[in-house]
Amino acid sequence: MAKNILTDNPVYVVGIGFHQYQRTSSQSYVSLGLAATREALKDAAIGWPSIEVAYTGTAMLGMGASRIMLSRLGATGIPMTQVENASASGSSAVAVASLEIASGRSDIALALGVDKQSGGLGAAPARAGINNLEAGAIVPFTHFALLASEYMHLHGTKPEQVAAVAFKNHRNGANNPYAQRQKHRSLEEIMSEPISGSLTRLQCCPVGEGAAAVILASDAGIKKLGIDKRRSVKILSSVTQTEGLYSPGEGIDAALTAETARLAFEQSSVEPSDIDVLEVHDAFSIEELLYAEALGITKPGETASLIQSGSLDIGGKCAISPSGGLLAMGHPIGPTGVGQVAEITRQLRGEAGVRQQPNAQTALAHMVGIGAVCVVHVLQKN
Amino acid sequence: MTILRSRYPDLLKLVDPPLIVGGICRLCDYLTFPRDPYGCENCGSTSEELDSYEFSPTGSIQAVVTVHRHHNPQPEVPFNVAVINLSEGPLIKGIIEGNNPKVGSLVKGIIVTSKPDSEGISWADLRFRLV
Numbered sequence: 001m002a003k004n005i006l007t008d009n010p011v012y013v014v015g016i017g018f019h020q021y022q023r024t025s026s027q028s029y030v031s032l033g034l035a036a037t038r039e040a041l042k043d044a045a046i047g048w049p050s051i052e053v054a055y056t057g058t059a060m061l062g063m064g065a066s067r068i069m070l071s072r073l074g075a076t077g078i079p080m081t082q083v084e085n086a087s088a089s090g091s092s093a094v095a096v097a098s099l100e101i102a103s104g105r106s107d108i109a110l111a112l113g114v115d116k117q118s119g120g121l122g123a124a125p126a127r128a129g130i131n132n133l134e135a136g137a138i139v140p141f142t143h144f145a146l147l148a149s150e151y152m153h154l155h156g157t158k159p160e161q162v163a164a165v166a167f168k169n170h171r172n173g174a175n176n177p178y179a180q181r182q183k184h185r186s187l188e189e190i191m192s193e194p195i196s197g198s199l200t201r202l203q204c205c206p207v208g209e210g211a212a213a214v215i216l217a218s219d220a221g222i223k224k225l226g227i228d229k230r231r232s233v234k235i236l237s238s239v240t241q242t243e244g245l246y247s248p249g250e251g252i253d254a255a256l257t258a259e260t261a262r263l264a265f266e267q268s269s270v271e272p273s274d275i276d277v278l279e280v281h282d283a284f285s286i287e288e289l290l291y292a293e294a295l296g297i298t299k300p301g302e303t304a305s306l307i308q309s310g311s312l313d314i315g316g317k318c319a320i321s322p323s324g325g326l327l328a329m330g331h332p333i334g335p336t337g338v339g340q341v342a343e344i345t346r347q348l349r350g351e352a353g354v355r356q357q358p359n360a361q362t363a364l365a366h367m368v369g370i371g372a373v374c375v376v377h378v379l380q381k382n
Numbered sequence: 383m384t385i386l387r388s389r390y391p392d393l394l395k396l397v398d399p400p401l402i403v404g405g406i407c408r409l410c411d412y413l414t415f416p417r418d419p420y421g422c423e424n425c426g427s428t429s430e431e432l433d434s435y436e437f438s439p440t441g442s443i444q445a446v447v448t449v450h451r452h453h454n455p456q457p458e459v460p461f462n463v464a465v466i467n468l469s470e471g472p473l474i475k476g477i478i479e480g481n482n483p484k485v486g487s488l489v490k491g492i493i494v495t496s497k498p499d500s501e502g503i504s505w506a507d508l509r510f511r512l513v
């Protein structure tokens with residue numbers, strides 16, 4: 001088993017920042033990335049020259065995105081590297097930045113997520129030279145509509161119960177100034193405009209643009225810069241897994257998440273029942289049900305009724321997607337995983353305002369990406 | 383004169399009933415659809431150890447949905463798509479013809495053909511029909 005070097009070498013989130021997620025616009029990615037980074041520096045109350053290393057999570061910008069942005073804060077010459085892991089690119093930027101700090105090589109790191117659609121090459125698996133018979137008729141939303149069909153058949157869940165995930169997340173997003181969708185929607189609105197199976201437009205995440213930034217620090221970095229440690233949040237574990245071969249009948253998406261979560265809980269000595277806040281990869285409403293269960297936060301088949309009872313709302317047993325999740329906050333790809341960690345940090349600091357999960361102590365961030373890859377971070381109030 | 387061609391000759395054989403071509407690993411008997419040209423995901427053997435394996439496209443529906451929006455004019459919406467548990471193991475996804483497909487329904491593969499193009503070629507695709 002991989003060693004968890006975060007146990008002996010603690011890594012903290014000490015600054016967070018965003019540029020609002022939005023529809024694709026004419027705004028340059030440079031200004032998106034700079035806005036999030038400046039806000040994170042201000043939040044940590046440190047200057048750019050204190051940043052020793054930067055990792056940029058991006059999947060759509062093309063080669064060499066970091067320096068053209070970050071040198072505008074001062075060309076300090078620090079190491080900068082792009083990190084790509086499809087939808088989990090931002091999560092992986094956080095993962096390598098925490099490893100960098102835990103290794104002792106650096107004391108202060110920036111993990112930035114920034115993206116905008118650029119009509120690039122797209123997903124490599126589609127160009128691997130492995131053909132299929134479906135002629136493009138089965139796109140991602142239909143893959144997840146089929147999973148919804150299977151889930152509803154297995155557990156007797158109704159389409160409106162799956163849609164209730166989007167109702168909750170749109171309501172949370174309505175209170176998040178950084179969200180792409182900030183409208184409270186009725187269940188009727190959510191159930192209209194069918195796309196595939198029971199999935200509707202508002203049960204599919206918008207892919208736009210934006211940026212999110214977190215600043216990570218070691219104990220030495222916090223001390224050196226006089227950072228307020230009470231506002232820091234500790235990363236207990238950071239685990240990445242890729243899809244294995246699972247037994248027949250086991251859904252690939254849920255099985256990959258279950259395996260990644262098992263390792264993340266094992267390495268952090270935290271139980272699923274300890275999680276007060278979950279930011280989950282809810283690109284499609286059904287995914288929140290599948291992953292909450294695969295993570296062990298809810299039991300198989302019970303998530304829809306827990307949503308109905310309010311126990312997964314802000315103020316419930318575990319607040320799922322208090323940011324609005326991918327469904328309402330949006331899924332600009334590179335920023336998404338970084339934004340989850342930033343939202344969790346805000347929650348664990350107790351600074352989330354109307355979105356605050358009361359007495360939040362422990363939280364989990366979960367992203368999956370085409371390939372397939374899964375990245376899980378467990379964080380705790382300091 | 384119309385010439386009938388498989389749109390995916392490596393994957394779909396125009397025999398009656400049609401066959402789909404997947405792969406089997408000589409070292410570990412692992413079955414795949416589609417055939418993998420690179421190596422075995424189960425044991426890591428090289429492509430030299432991978433043979434083609436013809437599956438009969440019959441099985442049962444594990445999940446089914448109606449697609450209401452599609453980025454291409456073909457297939458025309460709405461159309462039904464299912465995850466099919468092939469009798470011989472692997473899961474495949476396909477378009478279902480006919481009304482009211484349900485989870486558990488038995489299906490078999492059929493060939494559908496396009497209108498001949500300007501060169502007189504009619505392209506054959508695999509669809510599924512309720513048995």
Ligand SMILES: [Zn+2]
Nearest residue numbers: 407410422425
């Ligand atoms: Zn093999």
